Amino acid sequence: xxxxxxxxxxxxxxxxxxxxxxxxxxxxxxxxxxxxxxxxxxxxxxxxxxxxxxxxxxxxxxxxxxxxxxxxxxxxxxxxxxxxxxxxxxxxxxxxxxxxxxxxxxxxxxxxxxxxxxxxxxxxxxxxxxxxxxxxxxxxxxxxxxxxxxxxxxxxxxxxxxxxxxxxxxxxxxxxxxxxxxxxxxxxxxxxxxxxxxxxxxxxxxxxxxxxxxxxxxxxxxxxxxxxxxxxxxxxxxxxxxxxxxxxxxxxxxxxxxxxx
Numbered sequence: 645x646x647x648x649x650x651x652x653x654x655x656x657x658x659x660x661x662x663x664x665x666x667x668x669x670x671x672x673x674x675x676x677x678x679x680x681x682x683x684x685x686x687x688x689x690x691x692x693x694x695x696x697x698x699x700x701x702x703x704x705x706x707x708x709x710x711x712x713x714x715x716x717x718x719x720x721x722x723x724x725x726x727x728x729x730x731x732x733x734x735x736x737x738x739x740x741x742x743x744x745x746x747x748x749x750x751x752x753x754x755x756x757x758x759x760x761x762x763x764x765x766x767x768x769x770x771x772x773x774x775x776x777x778x779x780x781x782x783x784x785x786x787x788x789x790x791x792x793x794x795x796x797x798x799x800x801x802x803x804x805x806x807x808x809x810x811x812x813x814x815x816x817x818x819x820x821x822x823x824x825x826x827x828x829x830x831x832x833x834x835x836x837x838x839x840x841x842x843x844x845x846x847x848x849x850x851x852x853x854x855x856x857x858x859x860x861x862x863x864x865x866x867x868x869x870x871x872x873x874x875x876x877x878x879x880x881x882x883x884x885x886x887x888x889x890x891x892x893x894x895x896x897x898x899x900x901x902x903x904x905x
Contacts, residue, residue, distance in 0.1 A: 659692025666867040684747040687755030691717030751780040766853040779901040786840030787891040799823040866896035
């Protein structure tokens with residue numbers, strides 16, 4: 645397990661750095677970010693991704709299913725003197741636009757690959773989006789070397805071992821047990837295995853639910869890796885964007901999406 649997964653304040657700060665450097669420039673051409681902008685983060689965790697939007701004066705709302713994460717978000721955001729925010733401990737499927745409002749920007753960074761029933765999510769999320777609003781998605785394709793989030797493993801060997809999350813389910817749990825992973829970690833990793841999403845299924849889910857992709861980038865080196873490993877994000881060369889095969893070496897997909905006219 646890496647230090648950032650133990651030190652949640654460090655993780656909170658790292659999230660803000662990556663979002664400020666990569667996500668905000670990525671969406672800037674499609675949405676104005678100022679004091680009149682309403683922003684929603686789905687799966688906000690400790691709230692680190694919200695901070696660059698708050699720094700720009702945006703009214704920012706975070707939703708996360710984990711009460712513990714929302715409590716941490718409240719603590720960290722208050723400790724950093726932020727005020728123009730709201731965080732809600734709830735399943736996004738259980739809230740409505742009447743409760744949260746509608747938004748100019750909805751963003752999910754490293755979240756869509758954790759959401760069960762993503763087809764339902766694509767159907768439901770549009771109701772929170774203003775007519776001229778946009779969605780931002782950033783996620784690791786399931787089949788990429790560390791798409792199973794094995795970095796959370798206690799075993800140092802497993803935490804740096806690529807691709808073993810692609811083992812069949814009947815082998816996956818015993819394999820984790822052999823290396824001494826706890827029941828809690830195994831449950832988390834099995835949940836990620838169940839919700840991991842491929843590039844083609846992501847785009848299909850958008851198309852079949854009346855969204856169009858206005859910008860999309862596949863990364864050979866995930867922009868997140870700059871704060872994690874001091875590796876600068878690198879875009880996947882166009883000639884390597886081979887359907888299905890590129891899932892195995894694309895470490896992140898960024899997309900800006902809007903409702904079809």
